[in-house]
Amino acid sequence: MSLLVGKKAPYFGGTAVVGGDATALSPANAFTQISLDDYAGKWVVLFFYPLDFTFVCPTEIADFGVNYAKFQELNCEVVSVSTDSHFSHLAWRSQHPSLRNLPFPMLADFTGTTSKNYEVFKEETGYALRGLYIINPEGNLVYSVIHPESVGRNSEEILRVLAALQTGKNTPCGWTPGQATL
Numbered sequence: 001m002s003l004l005v006g007k008k009a010p011y012f013g014g015t016a017v018v019g020g021d022a023t024a025l026s027p028a029n030a031f032t033q034i035s036l037d038d039y040a041g042k043w044v045v046l047f048f049y050p051l052d053f054t055f056v057c058p059t060e061i062a063d064f065g066v067n068y069a070k071f072q073e074l075n076c077e078v079v080s081v082s083t084d085s086h087f088s089h090l091a092w093r094s095q096h097p098s099l100r101n102l103p104f105p106m107l108a109d110f111t112g113t114t115s116k117n118y119e120v121f122k123e124e125t126g127y128a129l130r131g132l133y134i135i136n137p138e139g140n141l142v143y144s145v146i147h148p149e150s151v152g153r154n155s156e157e158i159l160r161v162l163a164a165l166q167t168g169k170n171t172p173c174g175w176t177p178g179q180a181t182l
Contacts, residue, residue: 003119005144009135010117012036012046015086016079016105022093023100030090034079034105036139043076043166044135045158048109048120048128050149052084052092060130060152061106062098067155074162075137078104083127085110120146134162 003010013035019025036044047064049057064071064078071078082089086108093099093106107114109128115121120131132153134143142165147153164171169181 003117003141003144005141007141009036009044009046009133009139009141010114012079012081012107012114012117014108014114016107017086017089017093018105021101022090025090025094027087027090031086032105034107036135039077039079039135040139041137043074043137043162045071045076045078045132045162046081046118046135047078047130047132047153048081048115048118049130050125050127051082052088056150056152057082058096058098060155061102063152064104064155064158065099065102067159068103070159071155071162074159074166076162079107080104081107081109081114081128083109083112083115083121132158134158134165136165 015031016034017030018032019030061080068078089106089108093102109115112121115128118131120129122129130147132145133141136142143161163177164175167181171181
């Protein structure tokens with residue numbers, strides 16, 4: 001395993017679905033190119049999920065959407081990634097009520113390149129595990145966690161970890177913003 005906290009984050013880039021109400025979007029105004037370079041100087045939460053049109057995935061994607069403003073308050077952008085195409089992302093967002101107004105990009109990784117670079121690509125299924133990475137403003141990985149397909153993540157915990165990382169200090173178990181650091 002060569003992907004370690006403290007090392008440079010692998011490059012990511014490609015076509016993403018962005019925008020407000022997905023039911024009002026069309027391929028002409030829903031797709032844009034994004035890359036790691038677009039987020040220079042910001043914190044980034046990059047999270048992978050297995051597939052569109054599944055059961056656990058929309059619960060956690062929607063949770064990140066609900067808390068997106070809190071991430072922005074911490075100078076952090078959120079990007080979701082799956083091995084589905086950008087067309088699938090748009091169709092799913094248009095169909096699923098809790099994803100229609102998603103405020104962050106859904107990056108298509110149809111070739112699996114980004115999932116492989118972040119070491120979450122599951123060869124036997126052809127999709128990504130639930131990997132999540134926090135990248136600091138200098139472009140370094142400062143946090144990583146991988147969940148199995150059946151276990152969703154909680155964006156409130158990621159916000160807590162992000163705030164702890166931003167202190168630049170040691171934080172004890174159970175630390176929350178506002179508490180003393182070590």
